[in-house]
Amino acid sequence: MKQNRPAAVSRQKTAVQKPASIYDVAKRAKVSIKTVSRVVNRLPSVGDETRKRVMEAVEALSYRPNVYARGLASERSFLIGLLCDIPAAGSGYIAALQIGMLSRCRKEGYHLIVESVDERNSDLGHQVRSLVAQSRLQGVVLTSPLCDMPAVIEALNNAGTPFVRIAPEKSLPHTIDVRIDDHAAAYDMTTYLIGLGHRRIGFIKGTAGHGDAKARFEGYLAALADGGLPFVEDVCVQGQFTYQSGMEASERLFALKKRPTAIFACNDDMAAAVLATSQRFNLKIPQQLSVAGFDDSLVAQVVWPRLTTCRQPIEEMAQAAMSILTQRSDDNEPFEVRLDHELVVRESTAPPDVQ
Amino acid sequence: MKQNRPAAVSRQKTAVQKPASIYDVAKRAKVSIKTVSRVVNRLPSVGDETRKRVMEAVEALSYRPNVYARGLASERSFLIGLLCDIPAAGSGYIAALQIGMLSRCRKEGYHLIVESVDERNSDLGHQVRSLVAQSRLQGVVLTSPLCDMPAVIEALNNAGTPFVRIAPEKSLPHTIDVRIDDHAAAYDMTTYLIGLGHRRIGFIKGTAGHGDAKARFEGYLAALADGGLPFVEDVCVQGQFTYQSGMEASERLFALKKRPTAIFACNDDMAAAVLATSQRFNLKIPQQLSVAGFDDSLVAQVVWPRLTTCRQPIEEMAQAAMSILTQRSDDNEPFEVRLDHELVVRESTAPPDVQ
DNA sequence: TTGTACGCGTTATCAT
DNA sequence: ATGATAACGCGTACAA
Numbered sequence: 001m002k003q004n005r006p007a008a009v010s011r012q013k014t015a016v017q018k019p020a021s022i023y024d025v026a027k028r029a030k031v032s033i034k035t036v037s038r039v040v041n042r043l044p045s046v047g048d049e050t051r052k053r054v055m056e057a058v059e060a061l062s063y064r065p066n067v068y069a070r071g072l073a074s075e076r077s078f079l080i081g082l083l084c085d086i087p088a089a090g091s092g093y094i095a096a097l098q099i100g101m102l103s104r105c106r107k108e109g110y111h112l113i114v115e116s117v118d119e120r121n122s123d124l125g126h127q128v129r130s131l132v133a134q135s136r137l138q139g140v141v142l143t144s145p146l147c148d149m150p151a152v153i154e155a156l157n158n159a160g161t162p163f164v165r166i167a168p169e170k171s172l173p174h175t176i177d178v179r180i181d182d183h184a185a186a187y188d189m190t191t192y193l194i195g196l197g198h199r200r201i202g203f204i205k206g207t208a209g210h211g212d213a214k215a216r217f218e219g220y221l222a223a224l225a226d227g228g229l230p231f232v233e234d235v236c237v238q239g240q241f242t243y244q245s246g247m248e249a250s251e252r253l254f255a256l257k258k259r260p261t262a263i264f265a266c267n268d269d270m271a272a273a274v275l276a277t278s279q280r281f282n283l284k285i286p287q288q289l290s291v292a293g294f295d296d297s298l299v300a301q302v303v304w305p306r307l308t309t310c311r312q313p314i315e316e317m318a319q320a321a322m323s324i325l326t327q328r329s330d331d332n333e334p335f336e337v338r339l340d341h342e343l344v345v346r347e348s349t350a351p352p353d354v355q
Numbered sequence: 356m357k358q359n360r361p362a363a364v365s366r367q368k369t370a371v372q373k374p375a376s377i378y379d380v381a382k383r384a385k386v387s388i389k390t391v392s393r394v395v396n397r398l399p400s401v402g403d404e405t406r407k408r409v410m411e412a413v414e415a416l417s418y419r420p421n422v423y424a425r426g427l428a429s430e431r432s433f434l435i436g437l438l439c440d441i442p443a444a445g446s447g448y449i450a451a452l453q454i455g456m457l458s459r460c461r462k463e464g465y466h467l468i469v470e471s472v473d474e475r476n477s478d479l480g481h482q483v484r485s486l487v488a489q490s491r492l493q494g495v496v497l498t499s500p501l502c503d504m505p506a507v508i509e510a511l512n513n514a515g516t517p518f519v520r521i522a523p524e525k526s527l528p529h530t531i532d533v534r535i536d537d538h539a540a541a542y543d544m545t546t547y548l549i550g551l552g553h554r555r556i557g558f559i560k561g562t563a564g565h566g567d568a569k570a571r572f573e574g575y576l577a578a579l580a581d582g583g584l585p586f587v588e589d590v591c592v593q594g595q596f597t598y599q600s601g602m603e604a605s606e607r608l609f610a611l612k613k614r615p616t617a618i619f620a621c622n623d624d625m626a627a628a629v630l631a632t633s634q635r636f637n638l639k640i641p642q643q644l645s646v647a648g649f650d651d652s653l654v655a656q657v658v659w660p661r662l663t664t665c666r667q668p669i670e671e672m673a674q675a676a677m678s679i680l681t682q683r684s685d686d687n688e689p690f691e692v693r694l695d696h697e698l699v700v701r702e703s704t705a706p707p708d709v710q
Numbered sequence: 711t712t713g714t715a716c717g718c719g720t721t722a723t724c725a726t
Numbered sequence: 727a728t729g730a731t732a733a734c735g736c737g738t739a740c741a742a
Binding site (some may be wrong): 386387388389390393400401405424426427428431437489 | 711712713714717718719720
């Protein structure tokens with residue numbers, strides 16, 4: 001497999017120039033390193049004249065503080081961790097989260113360090129402890145399902161590492177959570193479908209135990225109730241947020257004597273599966289069946305017809321989490337940040353055929 | 356000094372315990388820190404008895420070396436960087452790459468640090484220099500299009516930071532590249548389509564200037580030639596690896612007087628667009644038109660019918676890159692690692708209708 | 711085979 | 727407002 005080309009030259013360590021240190025800056029600006037430190041960290045009590053001189057030196061030498069020295073000497077390591085479990089790491093959801101975090105990092109001089117834990121490994125607490133113990137991460141962003149695991153939370157608490165949870169299942173004392181109102185979002189979507197004239201609306205649940213999945217289901221129920229529709233247990237099937245589970249769920253729904261005229265899946269991947277299954281059953285979308293998803297992921301726009309779905313502002317959620325972690329306020333009030341969702345109507349939904 | 360770190364964000368009930376340092380381990384094992392260091396770093400010249408004592412102490416204290424101290428004191432920071440440009444960061448391609456890198460990191464005690472640069476910002480070199488300068492990353496993985504930008508390469512070289520390029524466009528002196536054989540892969544796919552009986556095979560090119568895109572086109576041409584088919588310029592249209600460009604390309608192909616019976620798109624996103632457009636034109640897939648993609652991304656399995664495509668072993672590529680970067684051999688000759696591709700046949704291709 | 715002492719670049723504690 | 731100097735935890739010449 002390896003094709004070795006004739007090696008002409010080895011690595012060019014010739015031109016490698018050592019980056020400037022705080023001493024170099026201090027010397028050039030004719031101040032002490034402490035003053036440089038003050039300027040770089042935007043601390044007060046530095047004369048205007050001095051500050052200007054230092055900043056010029058910084059610019060001239062392209063000085064950037066060394067990440068390791070900082071991490072070693074202080075509590076502000078400028079490293080933010082994203083902790084995710086391997087199975088979920090490939091999703092567009094995590095990717096979007098990362099993009100949000102990255103843009104914020106770049107703006108504020110932080111770095112993103114991604115750590116994975118194997119959810120299937122029993123000793124999760126040990127894994128997290130081990131990761132965080134000597135990393136001195138300034139903060140950690142937790143995603144589902146990790147954010148709802150006691151072992152993870154406890155390990156983080158013991159290490160004294162601040163963390164923010166994204167869309168966790170349950171509230172916990174002393175945590176900060178960022179989320180949308182999943183209940184309201186599902187309520188809105190269901191109400192929209194009812195408004196189109198659908199009276200029999202199928203539902204594909206998200207993974208059991210996921211908090212957002214549960215909230216969405218309850219929002220669906222509430223909308224049915226408010227819309228004067230009965231809850232029909234048959235048209236609600238369990239899914240697991242995967243495309244595959246969506247296939248199975250939709251097959252079960254299509255096998256019903258009395259099919260729903262609309263199906264609301266708990267995320268876009270499962271909704272896409274409904275679309276695919278519909279093709280096999282020769283059902284025209286949206287004429288014979290309306291399909292709605294959740295997330296507004298890439299998939300929602302790539303399938304045909306494009307999915308009506310509910311957009312989560314994932315990047316904004318990531319940025320909110322970053323803000324919380326980078327502003328080290330010493331008042332540790334647990335709280336919840338709740339961002340807005342948005343109904344995105346596309347071609348996969350329409351009024352039902354008159355039968 | 357600071358025994359109790361103020362938990363800025365999430366409060367913990369019990370006091371945080373300071374993690375064990377190399378001194379703690381040394382004291383417990385009754386050896387010097389140097390010996391501990393030797394054991395931890397798996398260096399030779401340690402007595403079996405001593406090594407065992409140290410390892411027990413390490414275990415007992417849950418000792419993990421401090422990332423920052425290591426980075427500060429030595430060349431081996433145990434940090435590997437993944438450099439990607441923001442527009443591309445959301446793709447499944449990058450996600451898969453990360454998963455491969457992460458699993459390797461976990462196994463070998465490394466950490467993954469993801470850095471983004473804004474490709475649209477003019478001063479790319481400065482961005483990269485700034486990022487890498489004081490980070491002392493042990494190595495960097497470069498993806499397209501960054502891996503083909505001279506400013507990026509130069510900045511990395513100047514900093515003396517080793518890097519591996521994933522599927523770069525052009526060969527460069529003194530670099531290490533990991534890739535599949537795009538030419539052969541496209542050749543195989545085209546030959547497969549010819550084997551089905553197709554005589555008129557459309558092609559949607561990838562972004563101009565991308566090396567893999569070019570190689571795939573040439574593989575397509577070679578297969579046509581070897582299959583005794585003429586090259587028809589009309590059925591080759593330019594795409595840009597995006598879903599949108601695939602829509603436009605397929606519309607142009609469908610507008611031809613003499614349509615192709617099969618279309619081979621340079622990636623799955625564009626192939627998915629062909630599928631969608633086919634629906635609008637009421638073309639039955641694969642009966643009236645065969646469609647093939649490239650990458651075997653999530654999209655290929657989520658559309659209907661599922662795409663025949665060519666799988667790139669992205670995770671393996673990531674792991675190969677990691678291996679190269681973590682084994683710091685000083686005789687770093689430039690070379691190329693070429694991994695195998697795999698033809699994945701699904702429902703989007705079939706023999707052409709007899710007209 | 712094992713240990714001592716110093717340096718890495720930064721922050722933080724005191725002083726002035 | 728500014729500066730001298732001690733940590734921070736680990737790797738590594740250099741000794742023993």
